Amino acid sequence: MARPREFQMDEATERAMALFWSGGYEEVSLADLLDAMRLSRGSLYKAYGEKQGVWLAALDLYDNRVVQPAAQALADAGTGPGLARVTHFLEAPAAALRDGDDRRGCFLCNAAVDRAASDGNTRERVLAMFMAIEQGLQVALADAAADRGWSVSTVDKKAKATLAAYVGLRVLVRAGFPRDTIDLITATHIETLSGP
Template identity: 45%
Template sequence: MARPREFETDAALDSAMSLFWDLGYEEASLARLLKTMKITRGSFYKAFKDKNAVYLATLDRYDRQVVSSTVAFLGNPANGSGRDRILSLLTKIADMAEKDGDRLGCFLCNAMADKAAQGGEIEQRLQAMALRLEAAFQKALEDDLTPSDCESNRAGETARGLLALYFGMRVLGRAGLAGRMARDCVTQAENLIAGFTASGGRVPAAD
């Protein structure tokens, strides 16, 4: 009969994520990971193989917990029009910023800025999450268009602008600045959406 695992995997990954979130990949040494995750070296290697594998597992967990729920919210018509969904998401971030500065920020944003993101499987995971968020913003925008307008539109470029604002707000929160700037970011998002909607999402004709 197999021996029971000596630790609860999800709890250990949450602890590891907190450490990576706070210190970054390089500074989160194996010794610190073992202490934070409260597991033995033997259990660590049996479950995760190495630090890189733990980092990938924390990214996957953040993807399931945060990115997937954000994508689902943006894609659910029950949450209002596409415009309302986008602005509701960004307003929620602004509210957090005004309440406590949003000092925690976004694990995905932190990971993108980390040295660990420079190539390989980690970079691929980060890009995949960012692209899923971009696609969710685009889907929300296109939900407010007529079927004929959806055939040729600039929802992609507008979605990338909204994604940049989303990431920017989370980074500003990490720096303690979002409380002053977050509402301006929401206003810029409103302007982007208004310009997109006013044109019916169409790409401007060439001169």
């Protein structure tokens, strides 16, 4: 009979995610992970395989807890008009600064910059998460299209531009751009988004 794991994987993975989120993949050592996750080396290897396995588990946890709910909220007409849903999503980077000066950025965006170019498993997850967000944006903007006479092509362009603006805002927040600049970029994109 297999021995039950003596730790909660989600809790350990969440602690690892917080470490990677702040420091990036390369800056986090195995010793850092063992300490943060409160695991022995044997338990970590048994559950995750290696450091890369912990990283991928952290990305999957972020997808389940943050990305998929955000994509679903964008696509859910029950949460408000389409443009209001997109505006709420796009204002998240500025809100992170207002609600505690959170400069970590977005774990997904950080992973895209940090590891997607050099690691196929990371790239696959990152692209899937970005696609989920873009699809949510497509639905929200399609809801707004009827009142504004937007074509399917216009909705597609606006969804892609909004995803790019969101990622750019998250990276600028992490880089330390001033809050008023983040607010200005956000407001400008929202204003552009509402036009034809």
